Amino acid sequence: MIAAQVRAARQVTTLTPHLARAVRAVYPDAAGKMSVVGNGVGRDWLAAAGSGTGGIMAAARLAPYKGVDLLLWSFRGLLEKEPAARLTICGGDFSGGHYQELARRLGLGGRVRFLGRIGDRRLREELFRARFFVSSSRAETYGLAALEAMAAGRAVLAARTGAARAWTHGREAWLFAPGDWRALESGLLQLWRDPALRRRLARCGRSFAAAQSWEDRARRYARIYRRARAGA
DSSP, X not given: OHHHHHHHOSOEEESSHHHHHHXXXXXXXXXXXXXXXXXXXXXXXXXXXOOOOSOEEEEOOBSGGXXXXXXXXXXXXXXHHOTTOOEEEESOXXXXXXXXXXXXXXXXXXXXXXXXXXXHHXXXXXXXXXXXXXXXXXXXXXXXXXXXXXXXXXXXXXXXXXXXXXXXXXXXXXXXXXXXXXXXXXXXXXXXXXXXXXHHHHHXXXXXXXXXXXXXXXXXXXXXXXXXXXXX
């Protein structure tokens, strides 16, 4: 059914170059009519924000593919070197309390906050207070939370998955291989200790995110629709 839809489509879009390659490999008929249009950020995320002085922030549903277990293990390693570190995790719980229990067993009580599902306004408030943002996902289709964190002026530490596959290490974000908890722990330590690195990542990331507005995405889709109509 999907193969027939791809053959019939005049234009096909995906969120990332990696997804585009995967789609072309499975559906060769998509070749020649494929466009990549990523997600965007709203203007509210670009509100002015200074350097955060709080703890580390993550925004992810509590599900295995988000790598929350890796983050908790790596955060415990960070605490051995930086006992003052704190971690806030926002996102709906799809695990039945598994990660809260893991945090307890790892001795992280009082150092990790689980806020559950929160709205965008509260999320922005938490981001503006955070020292930096971390995404530890094992896999992502895109990874919008990291882009929103960049727009909010936070340095980002992210697994190289989803949109982050196309980012430059040390420019848009500090990147590590998905599932590599040792590299994640090292990144946590580097960003916690190095304010100059955080400022550089925040500046470059914010500039990158500002160019990924929903208005820009709408213009790109409008051009794609015009091409599709012209091919009628």
